[in-house]
Amino acid sequence: MTDVLERPHVEEPEHHGHDAHHGPSGLLKWLTTTDHKIIGLSYTVTSVLMLVIGGAFAELIRAQLASPNGTLVSFAQYNELFTMHGSVMIYLFAGPFAFGGLANIIVPIQIGAPDMAFPRLNALSYWLYLTGSITMLLGFFTAGGAANFGWVAYAPLSNSINTPGAGADLWIGGLLLTGFSAIFTGVNLVATIFYLRAPGMTMFRMPIFTWNMLVTAILILLAFPVLTAGLIMLYADRHFGTHIFSVAGGGVPVLWQHIFWFWGHPEVYILALPFFGMATEIFAVFSRKPVFGYKGMVFATISIAALSLGVWAHHMFTTGVVLLPFFSIMSLLIAVPTGIKIFNWIGTMWRGQVWFSSAMLMAIGFLVTFLIGGLTGIYLASPPLDFFTHDTYFVVAHFHSVVMALVFAGMGGLYYWGPKVTGYLLNERLGKIQFWFLFIGTQVFTLPMYLLGLRGMPRRMAVYPHDPQWKFLNDIASLGAVLIGISTIIFVVNLVVSWKKYPAGDNPWDAQTLEWFTTSPPPHHNFYRLPVIRSERPTWDHNHPEHHALAHGKADR
Amino acid sequence: MKVEAKLLLGLGVFFGLMCAVYWNWSLENAGGVMMFAGMLLGFLPGGYFYWWSRRMKTRPEDDPQGTHAQGAGVVGAFPGTSIWPFTLGMGAFFSVLALVFGIWLLVPGLGLVVWAIIGGTSEGRRGGQV
Amino acid sequence: MPSFGARAGDTTSSRSVFHLWQGFSIGAFIIGAIVLALLAWALVRYRRKGDAIPVQSQYHIPLELTYTILPILIVFGLFAATLVVENKEVANPATNVTINVNAFQWGWKFSYPGSNAVVVGQTTQDPVMVMPVDTNVHINLTSTDVVHGFYVKAFNFSRYALPGIVNQFTFRAVNTGTFFGQCTQLCGLYHSLMFFKVKVVSASDYATWLASFPSASAASAALNAQSGQSATYVPTKVTNSSGVK
Numbered sequence: 001m002t003d004v005l006e007r008p009h010v011e012e013p014e015h016h017g018h019d020a021h022h023g024p025s026g027l028l029k030w031l032t033t034t035d036h037k038i039i040g041l042s043y044t045v046t047s048v049l050m051l052v053i054g055g056a057f058a059e060l061i062r063a064q065l066a067s068p069n070g071t072l073v074s075f076a077q078y079n080e081l082f083t084m085h086g087s088v089m090i091y092l093f094a095g096p097f098a099f100g101g102l103a104n105i106i107v108p109i110q111i112g113a114p115d116m117a118f119p120r121l122n123a124l125s126y127w128l129y130l131t132g133s134i135t136m137l138l139g140f141f142t143a144g145g146a147a148n149f150g151w152v153a154y155a156p157l158s159n160s161i162n163t164p165g166a167g168a169d170l171w172i173g174g175l176l177l178t179g180f181s182a183i184f185t186g187v188n189l190v191a192t193i194f195y196l197r198a199p200g201m202t203m204f205r206m207p208i209f210t211w212n213m214l215v216t217a218i219l220i221l222l223a224f225p226v227l228t229a230g231l232i233m234l235y236a237d238r239h240f241g242t243h244i245f246s247v248a249g250g251g252v253p254v255l256w257q258h259i260f261w262f263w264g265h266p267e268v269y270i271l272a273l274p275f276f277g278m279a280t281e282i283f284a285v286f287s288r289k290p291v292f293g294y295k296g297m298v299f300a301t302i303s304i305a306a307l308s309l310g311v312w313a314h315h316m317f318t319t320g321v322v323l324l325p326f327f328s329i330m331s332l333l334i335a336v337p338t339g340i341k342i343f344n345w346i347g348t349m350w351r352g353q354v355w356f357s358s359a360m361l362m363a364i365g366f367l368v369t370f371l372i373g374g375l376t377g378i379y380l381a382s383p384p385l386d387f388f389t390h391d392t393y394f395v396v397a398h399f400h401s402v403v404m405a406l407v408f409a410g411m412g413g414l415y416y417w418g419p420k421v422t423g424y425l426l427n428e429r430l431g432k433i434q435f436w437f438l439f440i441g442t443q444v445f446t447l448p449m450y451l452l453g454l455r456g457m458p459r460r461m462a463v464y465p466h467d468p469q470w471k472f473l474n475d476i477a478s479l480g481a482v483l484i485g486i487s488t489i490i491f492v493v494n495l496v497v498s499w500k501k502y503p504a505g506d507n508p509w510d511a512q513t514l515e516w517f518t519t520s521p522p523p524h525h526n527f528y529r530l531p532v533i534r535s536e537r538p539t540w541d542h543n544h545p546e547h548h549a550l551a552h553g554k555a556d557r
Numbered sequence: 558m559k560v561e562a563k564l565l566l567g568l569g570v571f572f573g574l575m576c577a578v579y580w581n582w583s584l585e586n587a588g589g590v591m592m593f594a595g596m597l598l599g600f601l602p603g604g605y606f607y608w609w610s611r612r613m614k615t616r617p618e619d620d621p622q623g624t625h626a627q628g629a630g631v632v633g634a635f636p637g638t639s640i641w642p643f644t645l646g647m648g649a650f651f652s653v654l655a656l657v658f659g660i661w662l663l664v665p666g667l668g669l670v671v672w673a674i675i676g677g678t679s680e681g682r683r684g685g686q687v
Numbered sequence: 688m689p690s691f692g693a694r695a696g697d698t699t700s701s702r703s704v705f706h707l708w709q710g711f712s713i714g715a716f717i718i719g720a721i722v723l724a725l726l727a728w729a730l731v732r733y734r735r736k737g738d739a740i741p742v743q744s745q746y747h748i749p750l751e752l753t754y755t756i757l758p759i760l761i762v763f764g765l766f767a768a769t770l771v772v773e774n775k776e777v778a779n780p781a782t783n784v785t786i787n788v789n790a791f792q793w794g795w796k797f798s799y800p801g802s803n804a805v806v807v808g809q810t811t812q813d814p815v816m817v818m819p820v821d822t823n824v825h826i827n828l829t830s831t832d833v834v835h836g837f838y839v840k841a842f843n844f845s846r847y848a849l850p851g852i853v854n855q856f857t858f859r860a861v862n863t864g865t866f867f868g869q870c871t872q873l874c875g876l877y878h879s880l881m882f883f884k885v886k887v888v889s890a891s892d893y894a895t896w897l898a899s900f901p902s903a904s905a906a907s908a909a910l911n912a913q914s915g916q917s918a919t920y921v922p923t924k925v926t927n928s929s930g931v932k
Contacts, residue, residue: 024638029638031640031643032638032639032640032643033638034635034636034637034638034639034642075876075877075878075879076876078879079873079875079876079878113632114632114633114635115635117633119635119636120636120639120641120642120677121642122642123639123642123643124642124645124646126642126646127642127643127645127646127647127649127650128646128649128650130646131646131647131649131650131653132653134650135650135653135654149873150873154833154834154872154873156832156833156834156850157833157834157873157874157875162792162832162833162875166657166658169656169657170657172656173653173654173656173657174653176653177649177650177653180649194561194606196632196633197618198618198625198628199617199618199620199623199624199625199627199628200617200618200620200621200622200623200624200625201618201623202560202618202619202620202621202623203560203561203564203619204560205621218565218568221598222595222598226591235656239656247850247851252851253834253849253850253851254585254849254852255587258585258587258588258591259587259591262587262588262591287733287741288740288741289741289743289744289745290743290745291745292744292745292746292747293745293746293747293751294745294746295746296751296755302564302567302568305568306568306571306572309572309575309592309595310575310579310592312588313588318836318845318846318847319847319849319852319854320846320847320849320852320854320855320856321584321585321849321852321854322583322584322585323579323582323583323584324773324777325766325770325773326578326579326582326583328766328769328770328773329762329766332762332765332766332769333759333762335758335762336755336758336759336762339754339758340751340754340755340758342722343722343725343751343754344751346722346725346726346729347747347750349726349729349730349733350729350733351733351741351742351744352729352733352741353733353734353735353736353737353739353740353741354729354730354733354734354735355735356734356735364726364730367726368723368726371719371722371723372719375715375718375719376715378711378715378765379708379711379715382707382711382765382768382769382772382773383769383773383776384700384703384704384707384769384772384773384776385704385707385708385711385769387704387776387843387844387845387846388693388701388704388708388843388844388845390836390845390871391836391838391845391871391872392838392871450692451692454692454693455692455840456838456840456867458836458838458869458870458871459871460873460878460879461878461879462879463879463880464879465811465880466867466869466882467867525635530625532624532625533623534621544740547740547743548743549743549744549745550742550743550744550745551745551746
């Protein structure tokens with residue numbers, strides 16, 4: 001049935017007719033739902049499952065590297081493992097977790113909307129994501145094994161001569177499905193944010209998380225169609241006899257790298273910006289202050305997105321056929337808005353009341369880990385230093401610092417928003433134990449890899465017989481990976497232990513944005529009533545009317 | 558509406574400038590074409606929003622003093638439950654599997670897609686039941 | 688100055704890269720330390736002490752401008768330093784020593800135009816690229832099949848070997864010795880074993896080595912005898928690993 005909704009009013013906590021939503025239950029409810037919260041929850045659960053699967057691949061990779069002549073898996077299996085580890089983590093975990101999971105749940109509530117703008121399209125996004133994930137993983141059950149050309153699938157290694165077999169085609173098919181899923185979610189988010197905001201919720205009153213999701217969605221719309229087009233070209237090369245990426249037929253293999261990275265670098269920010277947004281919200285709430293430099297934060301986000309489309313070839317410095325100074329300066333410039341964000345995060349804590357909850361600890365872990373990843377990224381923006389470290393473990397360590405930072409922010413997001421979605425808090429003590437395992441594990445995992453890279457260990461090596469002395473650093477990194485694995489187990493234990501145990505109430509953190517004004521979990525169309533919206537912190541303004549944010553110059557009253 | 562328009566137009570201008578610089582400086586065309594398309598993605602919807610923003614009165618959500626009373630009324634029609642997204646998703650799934658396991662899978666795949674498109678569209682028109 | 692984990696390397700440009708590395712590292716460590724110190728100070732100084740609501744300050748324009756403008760200046764400084772080193776590294780000075788490097792799955796072929804010298808080897812046969820010291824050596828790098836990475840750790844340098852494209856660059860080694868190299872870009876099953884060596888020798892040794900190769904017809908006859916094929920090399924059958932031991 002279709003609900004025609006009217007705006008709720010703040011003055012009358014009326015008994016709204018739509019909360020008692022009659023519909024199917026059980027499996028049929030899951031299959032037919034168009035509620036953004038249930039779809040978002042499905043996304044979250046699926047993507048966390050993907051995190052566990054991708055993590056298991058990582059542990060196998062580390063086990064293989066425990067010996068210079070590791071024989072745990074064959075060369076072919078090792079190639080499949082790191083290909084699928086990267087693919088699962090990038091395509092099936094990090095992005096969908098952020099823009100399909102938490103954003104799907106939180107963004108409509110943060111702007112006072114009853115649902116996403118296109119609820120059925122939203123449901124379609126999830127089914128495409130789920131079937132795409134299954135398609136990609138099906139490769140392991142085919143005779144030739146899963147895709148094994150690296151998550152970047154460089155042509156001509158990815159053509160039908162060098163990589164025959166169904167695994168590679170399933171990889172392409174899975175990416176087509178998840179790619180369309182991302183595009184649809186992007187369309188949905190932009191339309192929701194542009195058209196379904198509550199009265200008074202102007203663009204510059206949207207919470208930073210929503211801003212980041214808007215910019216992420218625009219980036220998705222710019223970048224993902226390019227990947228989809230590239231995948232269709234790749235499939236055509238493999239099966240329809242075209243020669244777009246083959247030299248023999250007059251094609252240009254480097255074109256694949258251009259297309260892939262034109263999607264691939266914005267993708268880095270498609271992954272990162274949502275998590276920046278989560279961390280921003282957490283820093284503000286647990287410092288009991290507004291986001292420091294809110295407008296600077298918004299412009300920094302937009303600049304990161306704009307610049308990110310002009311930096312793709314910094315992944316291709318060593319091809320020798322790209323414009324080095326252009327991509328070098330554009331990549332270096334991204335450090336500026338990123339730096340602004342880092343200082344704003346610290347500024348948010350400055351003069352605050354920092355509450356070390358699990359979510360806040362995770363956000364601090366994010367900041368420290370991201371700082372390391374960001375600083376090492378600056379090296380890689382310089383072509384001579386990139387020639388030196390390209391395709392070594394230095395690069396591997398760099399992006400693992402970055403993505404592990406995102407895992408921290410994502411975990412923080414789960415501890416922070418989980419109570420809103422489920423109505424129940426997670427165990428704080430276990431959360432803190434999990435944090436310390438994750439934090440120490442991450443640093444023990446990444447720091448030796450930087451050194452390995454500087455000592456010349458290339459990435460994607462199943463064995464390293466020439467340099468058995470690399471074993472020591474590899475073993476330390478593996479120890480870190482084990483600690484990270486333990487932290488994941490602690491998280492699962494926490495989910496079980498805390499199951500429906502600690503009721504959260506509507507606003508357990510004294511948080512600031514609209515989602516904390518409604519009930520936990522929110523009703524079918526999110527709100528029975530809305531507060532007056534006069535800043536980006538309507539719930540805070542409602543709860544603390546005497547503590548509005550101060551304009552500049554009034555900081556020291 | 559104005560802020561939305563400015564955001565997209567600003568991105569369009571930025572990509573246009575980058576496209577011009579890159580096209581004249583670089584050694585290849587793919588990036589220039591892609592940035593040109595990025596510029597269009599900024600200008601097309603941005604121009605539409607800008608055009609409308611000059612012709613419509615301020616929406617309550619764009620009004621810093623907007624009240625819920627101003628926004629009272631119908632927000633929009635939101636579908637309840639619907640099986641068609643799932644059907645369409647399964648159709649897409651089988652169609653993609655047809656790329657790998659054999660063309661015959663296109664029969665159920667496209668069949669489900671067509672069924673879902675018809676079903677979903679007529680559901681929208683009826684405004685009602687699954 | 689500390690090395691920050693890198694080595695100066697054995698070519699002129701590897702030393703420039705090393706100095707750039709040191710410069711970047713000093714900047715990174717200083718900025719990192721400042722940020723961590725600020726973070727630690729904020730966390731300790733402003734840890735929660737009660738239920739009082741702190742002052743809700745949100746903007747501090749001079750401070751925000753400072754940490755916008757300072758990074759921009761730093762970035763342009765880093766870019767200037769990058770340009771200096773980069774221009775040195777990608778320059779192609781005049782030279783009379785040229786080596787054609789051809790990567791294939793999963794090995795390397797080094798041929799020396801103007802002479803009969805050809806070195807071919809695959810995986811752990813470790814083919815050796817011989818080059819003279821203190822001389823500009825021009826490398827033409829390409830690939831016959833997929834993308835490979837030509838990486839010599841001691842030269843602080845890597846470059847893709849791309850099919851259909853010849854990449855050109857110049858090494859000027861400053862030390863003699865044998866250096867390890869390998870493929871860094873995933874190229875298929877035996878990527879992990881696609882090794883080679885670079886042997887830098889004195890100019891006179893280099894001339895002697897070049898002269899040690901028989902004439903072109905004799906060389907190909909020898910190859911034919913070994914492989915039974917008329918092609919210059921056939922990766923799966925070539926057993927001749929290198930010209931020097």
